[in-house]
Amino acid sequence: MPDCVSDPATLCARVYELSGVDWLATHADALIATPARILLVLVLAAVVRALLHRGIRRLTDRTATGSMPTILRPWRNRVRAADPDGVETIAQRRTQRAEAIGSVLRSVASFVVMGIAVVLVLGELGVNLAPIIASAGVVGVALGFGAQNLVKDFIAGIGIILEDQYGVGDVVDLGEASGTVEAVGLRITRLRDVNGVVWYARNGEILRVGNKSQGYAQVVIDMPVAHDTDLERCRTVMQEVADAMYAEEEWAAVLLAEPESLGVEQILSEGVFMRVQVRSTNADQWRVGRELRLRLKERFVVEGIRTPPPLIGATAAGAAGAR
16 A cells, blocks of 8 residues: 555545555556646647637728728828729738738747646656756847848838738838739838839838838929920910820829929929829829820920930031941
């Protein structure tokens, strides 16, 4: 009979009472209590992880599909009036940001919960945790120094997504690379330039971003004319061309404000530059610019407004190069 049977409150005594086996009662803690505690830890870890994931998912779903805050509703109404597809685009961008942040939060929650569960299980198995914790600290410091650029990229990527600096489909200028964004990750941003070259930019190395696809676009066109041109008449003609384009039904949903012919922008030796500007949607700014330049050139020909003649030095240099 085991010595522990003398205390009927112990697990050993209860097991001996039920089974009558000495070795089973003697090793009751190792065979029954420890596995039961480990199972309890794992079950609690799984339950806590599931609850955290559910809470994060509900929070991100509410952020992605919930109603817009009251303070932002006037701005949303202006966007809808200017661009009917703008509100849908904003909703899609909110959904993308919410999914990305939700994925990060779920990963962090799983790592923390399962890490604590592993430590508790090792403690139940009698493993000395002090050397493991010390080794983990040393490894963590080493990884921190070795992977600091990776950590920097991830933190910058989270900031880019949270602040909505740019998203898929935006035309951006990242410094050395500019083009249309094809993918935004936590570590890198992939974009394709006008020549079809794919650029991969590390988020941690992006110091500034010029986004050409947020809000609205301002199309600015400078037309060169000869020095002897009637500048006031030229300004009026440019205003008439832009107003005619603004009045057409085809361009009504694209041009967001009445065009402005600003007049003389520069006076240089090669000619005078006259400026006209018009506000348009982001997606159509280049199409608007091409169409307006075409119309201005055709109208200049009709009105007899001359462009500056080529410089004599430039002509001579070009002829010499041709020889």
